[in-house]
Structure formats: C-alpha cells, structure tokens
Amino acid sequence: KAGVTQTPRYLIKTRGQQVTLSCSPISGHRSVSWYQQTPGQGLQFLFEYFSETQRNKGNFPGRFSGRQFSNSRSEMNVSTLELGDSALYLCASGLAGGRETQYFGPGTRLLVL
C-alpha cells in the first residue's frame, strides 16, 4: 500500500506571497492532520480533517487554512507568508484520526525569504 505523499517537497517563497501544499493520504484513511515542525517549537498541530470536515484546529492564525476533498486528499494554504512560516510541514493520515496512530508523509520544506 502506498504511503502518504506530499507535494511539493521543497518550496521557496517571499514574504507576502501565499502557498498551497498538497497531501494524499494512505488509501482508505479518512483522517488527515497537518503539523508544522521547526527547530524551536517542535511539532505543532495545525488542524485535522475527517470526511471533508475540520475536526480540530491548533493555535495558529487564520492565515493558515486547509480543506479536504471527497477522495480524502487534503490541501493547506498559508496566505501572506511571514519569515517565521519557514518550516517543515508534515501531513499525517489515519483511519480515524485524533489519538489514533498517525502515518506521516515526507513533508514539504518551506523557506520564506
């Protein structure tokens, strides 16, 4: 069974731009969660989608948004990029989400200049 895939793997943007990241979960998984990982803050939860509905949201500003499609694929968008948004963005999928085992994708490394 194919794992979680994320595109693109690397991205360079400038301040003020917006970016959209994509995640395809493991086949059959209905939950997709997004995390931001930085050396200083570690892995921080952004949001979780389950069956196209946002089920949980972390403590991030409204510039961070996401959605999930009927095939469980998910996208996250960051608008008006700031230097501090430079990070590894990880997507994880699971059967039921939340506290269940999460299977992570390789991540998208975003650099904001």
Place this chain on the structure above:
Amino acid sequence: GQSLEQPSEVTAVEGAIVQINCTYQTSGFYGLSWYQQHDGGAPTFLSYNALDGLEETGRFSSFLSRSDSYGYLLLQELQMKDSASYFCAGGYQLTFGKGTKLSVIP
C-alpha cells in the same frame, strides 16, 4: 491545555540500554504514543500504550502509568541506527513533546 515534557538530549553507548521519559498534562487523555524521526526524515510510529503497563516490540518497550501521568520508552541493545529524535505524543489531537535527540556512540 496539553503539554508533554521529555529530555532534550540523551547520549548512550552502542549495545547499552537507554530510557527516555515523558511526563504529560493533557485533556482527554487516551494513551501515550511514541514516534521516531531520523534527521531529514518523517516521524514514524513506534508504539502506543492505551493502558498502564509495559508494551514490548522487539528491542523497544514502552511503559505508561496514568496515575503518575508518566511514561517512558526503553531501547535495548542500542545500535548506531537508533540515533534519532524520539517524541512522545498524547491527547485527543495528538500533541507532541519537543522530542529527545538520542545519540548512540561507539
């Protein structure tokens, strides 16, 4: 709120045993998970304790005490490839600790 505390770094010798502790304060606690992440890689699931006690998976074991809000990951017969960061995670929306960087030295 939710928080999980674990040591930032641990160094151990190849072939030895190392224990990585995790104390937590989470709302809606459902169990404690452990993940491993090599530099440049994605976190991978290691183990999950839903109930108190010890869970063993090969060289790795994980322990949970709900009454003490405490758990640990035990790695035996350490190998160089075990050098990685280890995260405990828990809570309804899977909050992660800051991670423990394990360095295995010859």
